[in-house]
Amino acid sequence: MxxxxxxxxxxxxxxxxxxxxxxxxxxxxxxxxxxxxxxxxxxxxxxxxxLYQEQLQPLRDQIIAAIIENSRLALKIGNAQLAAEDFRKKYEYLIRQTVEADILNLKSLKEEYDSHQTSNNQEIEALKKEIEEMTKQHGKSVSILKEEMSGTVSVDITTTESPDLKQILDDLRAEYEDIVRSNKQELEMWFNKQVETKQAAAIQETDVSESSKIEVTELHHQHQSLQTEMDTLLVSKGALEDNLAAVNGRYQMELHxxxxxxxxxxxxxxxxxxxxxxxxxxxxxxxxxxxxxxxxxxxxxxxxxxxxxxxxxxxxxxxxxxxxxxxxxxxxxxxxxxxxxxxxxxxxxxxxxxxxxxxxxxxxxxxxxxxxxxxxxxxxxxxxxxxxxxxxxxxxxxxxxxxxxxxxx
Structure with missing residues (x-):
């Protein structure tokens, strides 16, 4: 129990x-x-x-910075192109104005030379006519004297010295030649002075054009350097876009x-x-x-x-x-x-x-x-x-x- x-x-x-x-x-x-x-x-x-957003944020910042830099360079290139175009137009305008002024000055010189030549030709014609008149008068005087001498019986010969017409003509010719020579020298001096003035103006315009050419050349070189830099940035941008696409693809695979x-x-x-x-x-x-x-x-x-x-x-x-x-x-x-x-x-x-x-x-x-x-x-x-x-x-x-x-x- x-x-x-x-x-x-x-x-x-x-x-x-x-x-x-x-x-x-x-x-x-x-x-x-x-x-x-x-x-x-x-x-x-x-x-x-x-986590993916934190990893993608630096790439987004780099892309945005590259886009901003690309826009800035494009703006600089555009400004340089506009400045070069303005300089080219200004240079062409100055050259055209200079050539037109030279043409106008040459036209005025030609007209002045034509007027001087016309006046000189008129003076020469007047002198030629005056010489002909004097020759005619001399011939008439000689013929009258011959007739008078042949019509008289008793001739009193007086030994008075007759004027030397040849000498007179030579003197007149020499005087007019001196006048023509002096006028020619004055015209040549005026022409040379005008030519020197125009040459100085042309040299000054040439200096301005040379400086403009140098400035245009510098702008062209700057444009080429900016273009090269822009091409480099475009290549870098393409590489970054490819990298971003690869990262997005990889992250898409990870997300899937x-x-x-x-x-x-x-x-x-x-x-x-x-x-x-x-x-x-x-x-x-x-x-x-x-x-x-x-x-x-x-x-x-x-x-x-x-x-x-x-x-x-x-x-x-x-x-x-x-x-x-x-x-x-x-x-x-x-x-x-x-x-x-x-x-x-x-x-x-x-x-x-x-x-x-x-x-x-x-x-x-x-x-x-x-x-x-x-x-x-x-x-x-x-x-x-x-x-x-x-x-x-x-x-x-x-x-x-x-x-x-x-x-x-």
């Missing part, structure tokens, strides 16, 4: 330990439910492109890969949610079974207490044989139950009925233990999956924002 009472006490202790374990499992499942609830009420914020990974993770999240839902349903069913078993265990304890009270201090024997059980292998139930009482044997039918109840209770306890072990293994697997999912979410850049609804996959 003492051995059997110790076995019953051990059985009760094991039942109490098992109930504590069940309560611990309840607390664990409750914590898991809270985690699941928090996870369901959390918002998954995916596709965080902050991350999008595929997000799709995979969302699929896994859906499967985990479905698994959690099914596990929750199983857990609720097991909780219902647990409540029923707790009621049966309470009834079992009441039966045990009733058996001890019904014994009434008499000697009794309880045998345990085989059966399924819990803990370290101690079984409850078995194939037969023996109860001996020295005072009365009328309780045998009652004990046989309780034997069947104990057998059923033992079977239910064994089944419940199997389900609880399965639930523990499933909960452990679920916790591992949740842990792995949180680790993968942290590595892939997903952020859980508490208090927001979960984003649908």
């Amino acid at each position: 003492l051995n059997e009472k110790q076995q019953m006490q051990s059985l009760n202790d094991r039942l109490a330990t098992y109930l504590d374990k069940v309560r611990t499992l309840e607390a664990t499942n409750k914590d898991l439910e809270n985690k699941l609830k928090n996870f369901r009420t959390s918002k998954v914020v995916s596709r965080d492109f902050t 890969r991350y999008a595929a990974l997000v799709g995979t993770m969302e699929g896994e999240l859906v499967s985990i949610r479905n698994s959690i839902t099914s596990q929750s349903e199983d857990y609720r069913s097991l909780l219902n079974i647990k409540e029923k078993l707790e009621k049966e265990i309470a009834m079992y304890r009441q039966l045990l207490e009733g058996v001890e009270l019904g014994a009434g201090g008499a000697s009794s024997a309880i045998g345990f044989d085989g059966g399924r059980g819990f803990g370290g292998g101690l079984g409850v139930g078995g194939r037969w139950w023996r109860f001996f009482s020295s005072s009365s044997i009328s309780g045998v039918p009652f004990m046989l009925n309780e034997k069947q109840q104990m057998q059923s209770l033992n079977d239910r306890l064994a089944t419940y233990l199997d389900k609880v072990r399965t639930l523990e293994a499933t909960n452990k697997d679920l916790e591992n999956k949740l842990k792995n999912f949180h680790e993968q979410s942290g590595q892939q850049g997903f952020h859980l924002v508490p208090g927001a609804a979960a984003a649908p996959p």
Whole structure:
């Protein structure tokens, strides 16, 4: 009896330990439910492109700086071209004005020379006419003198010196030649003076044109250097655009890969949610079974207490044989139950009925233990999956924002 009472006490202790374990499992499942609830009420914020934006920002700044520099150089080139065009037009205008002024001056000189030549020709004609008149008068005078001399008988020869006409003509010729020579010298001096003045003006205009040519040449060289620099910047811009296109392509591939990974993770999240839902349903069913078993265990304890009270201090024997059980292998139930009482044997039918109840209770306890072990293994697997999912979410850049609804996959 003492051995059997110790076995019953051990059985009760094991039942109490098992109930504590069940309560611990309840607390664990409750914590898991809270985690699941928090996870369901959390918002998954995916596709965080902050890192890519930080990497792309320097390239954008370089492109904008290159565009601004290109615009500045294009503006400089345009201004240089406009300045060169203005200098060219100004140079052509000055050359045209100089040539037109020279032409006008030469025309005026030609007209003046023509007028002087006309006046000189008129003077020469007048002198020629005067010489002819003087020659005619001299011939007439000679003929008159000859007639007078031939008509007289007595001729008084007077030795008067006759004028030398040849000398007179030579003197007149020399005088007019001196006049013509002096006029010619004056005209030549005036012409040379005018030519020197025009040559000085032409030299000055030539100097201005040479300086303008030098300035135009410098502007042309500056234009060529700016054009070369612009071509270099265009090549650099093309290289930067190609680099940007390559970076964009690479980032697009990365984004597609991350999008595929997000799709995979969302699929896994859906499967985990479905698994959690099914596990929750199983857990609720097991909780219902647990409540029923707790009621049966309470009834079992009441039966045990009733058996001890019904014994009434008499000697009794309880045998345990085989059966399924819990803990370290101690079984409850078995194939037969023996109860001996020295005072009365009328309780045998009652004990046989309780034997069947104990057998059923033992079977239910064994089944419940199997389900609880399965639930523990499933909960452990679920916790591992949740842990792995949180680790993968942290590595892939997903952020859980508490208090927001979960984003649908």
